[in-house]
Amino acid sequence: MSNSSSNAMWGGRFAAGPDAIMEAINASIGFDKRLARQDIDGSLAHAAMLAQAGIITDSDAAAIKEGLLTVLSEIEGGTFAFSTALEDIHMNVEARLKEVIGDPAGRLHTGRSRNDQVATDFRLWVRDQADAAMEGLSALMRALVAQAEAGATWVMPGFTHLQTAQPVTWGHHMLAYVEMFARDRARMHDARARMNECPLGAAALAGTSFPIDREATARALGFDRPMANSLDAVSDRDFALEFLSSATICAMHLSRFAEELVIWSSAQFRFVTLSDRFSTGSSIMPQKKNPDAAELIRAKIGRILGANVALLTVMKGLPLAYSKDMQEDKEQVFDAADNLMLALAAMTGMVSDMTANRESLEAAAASGFSTATDLADWLVRTLDMPFREAHHVTGALVKLAEDAGCDLPDLTLDQMQGVHGAITADVFDVLGVHNSVASRMSYGGTAPAQVRAQVARWKERLE
Numbered sequence: 001m002s003n004s005s006s007n008a009m010w011g012g013r014f015a016a017g018p019d020a021i022m023e024a025i026n027a028s029i030g031f032d033k034r035l036a037r038q039d040i041d042g043s044l045a046h047a048a049m050l051a052q053a054g055i056i057t058d059s060d061a062a063a064i065k066e067g068l069l070t071v072l073s074e075i076e077g078g079t080f081a082f083s084t085a086l087e088d089i090h091m092n093v094e095a096r097l098k099e100v101i102g103d104p105a106g107r108l109h110t111g112r113s114r115n116d117q118v119a120t121d122f123r124l125w126v127r128d129q130a131d132a133a134m135e136g137l138s139a140l141m142r143a144l145v146a147q148a149e150a151g152a153t154w155v156m157p158g159f160t161h162l163q164t165a166q167p168v169t170w171g172h173h174m175l176a177y178v179e180m181f182a183r184d185r186a187r188m189h190d191a192r193a194r195m196n197e198c199p200l201g202a203a204a205l206a207g208t209s210f211p212i213d214r215e216a217t218a219r220a221l222g223f224d225r226p227m228a229n230s231l232d233a234v235s236d237r238d239f240a241l242e243f244l245s246s247a248t249i250c251a252m253h254l255s256r257f258a259e260e261l262v263i264w265s266s267a268q269f270r271f272v273t274l275s276d277r278f279s280t281g282s283s284i285m286p287q288k289k290n291p292d293a294a295e296l297i298r299a300k301i302g303r304i305l306g307a308n309v310a311l312l313t314v315m316k317g318l319p320l321a322y323s324k325d326m327q328e329d330k331e332q333v334f335d336a337a338d339n340l341m342l343a344l345a346a347m348t349g350m351v352s353d354m355t356a357n358r359e360s361l362e363a364a365a366a367s368g369f370s371t372a373t374d375l376a377d378w379l380v381r382t383l384d385m386p387f388r389e390a391h392h393v394t395g396a397l398v399k400l401a402e403d404a405g406c407d408l409p410d411l412t413l414d415q416m417q418g419v420h421g422a423i424t425a426d427v428f429d430v431l432g433v434h435n436s437v438a439s440r441m442s443y444g445g446t447a448p449a450q451v452r453a454q455v456a457r458w459k460e461r462l463e
Contacts, residue, residue: 195239
């Protein structure tokens with residue numbers, strides 16, 4: 001596209017076209033062409049409203065509609081020639097529309113500006129991404145619930161400080177991530193509800209003198225209502241920031257889970273076996289099976305958090321209403337959305353395919369004095385011992401077992417009574433890991449009965 005054509009789109013504002021550097025820094029078509037469908041959807045709604053309001057003729061509106069659908073088919077078919085001289089997706093579409101239908105194309109921009117146009121397009125795109133993220137999170141949650149249901153009774157060590165703390169069930173651990181990803185889904189849902197207001201019709205910043213119907217365009221595009229302030233409508237990017245904030249917290253959760261999968265799949269733990277589909281081998285060590293998918297998911301937080309910080313930084317010093325800085329709002333969001341969806345899909349695949357090694361989990365659950373708290377609780381319940389004294393007695397018994405090179409259930413009754421004479425043989429009932437987890441019947445606890453109840457609740461919610 002020649003500079004003269006670019007100048008024509010600007011209505012003759014510049015006597016000479018910008019040089020190559022200005023064109024390169026000013027153009028956004030290299031990335032905002034991803035907004036093509038949203039841009040054309042917005043234009044279709046705007047043109048229909050202009051005709052309904054009597055601002056343009058029905059024949060012009062029909063020509064615009066037919067032309068826009070032609071342009072969309074060219075873009076989706078890969079035959080559309082994008083031009084950096086035309087700067088952005090809006091000008092590219094409008095220029096091609098004029099080539100296709102002639103003069104009626106010039107009436108499409110009545111009563112709007114590129115400022116409210118891009119705000120609408122971007123909001124529609126982010127709304128679509130929030131919907132996709134919620135679907136992706138639901139799929140991951142279903143995979144986790146399936147793991148929880150299968151392993152509701154399987155015992156494993158629960159950790160604090162990555163040190164063996166108390167036995168828990170595999171199902172309980174899986175459900176912890178279901179709760180976390182449920183909050184991520186809820187954040188996306190909340191953000192979507194807040195972003196579902198339509199900027200279209202705010203025009204450049206002050207509204208328009210044409211008798212437009214903003215309620216009609218909002219309805220046509222699936223928004224709940226028009227935005228109530230034209231200055232805010234063109235300058236707001238909170239919807240993108242909320243999406244990025246929600247995505248960042250979700251990516252953090254994915255990273256935490258990925259870290260556990262990396263640890264659990266190691267030769268030292270052997271808690272899980274990841275499928276070959278989500279693992280790779282070593283170029284020189286034939287015994288290696290690397291959890292590469294988990295490691296890559298663990299890294300995605302860097303990109304997604306980086307996008308969040310980048311957009312916050314772009315927006316932090318901008319006066320109302322629109323500034324060209326806001327052209328820098330899209331690439332980070334595009335990249336974050338792509339990587340969030342990829343990470344969710346990869347994690348869902350890994351969770352669906354992975355095998356929990358029940359024997360290794362149980363063996364680890366029974367080691368590291370994991371039932372010490374059960375012993376202390378038994379001393380309180382059965383011997384009416386103050387908890388602090390019970391804690392001290394239990395510590396002495398742990399030390400005794402440690403010195404003897406065994407675990408608590410392996411001590412004899414005589415050895416235990418040597419520490420405290422009132423201990424009876426009933427104490428051994430609480431020292432098994434299965435007894436331990438079964439006793440944790442408080443709401444939200446790790447007992448298999450509680451796990452099954454939560455599995456049923458989540459299966460119903462996720463239907």
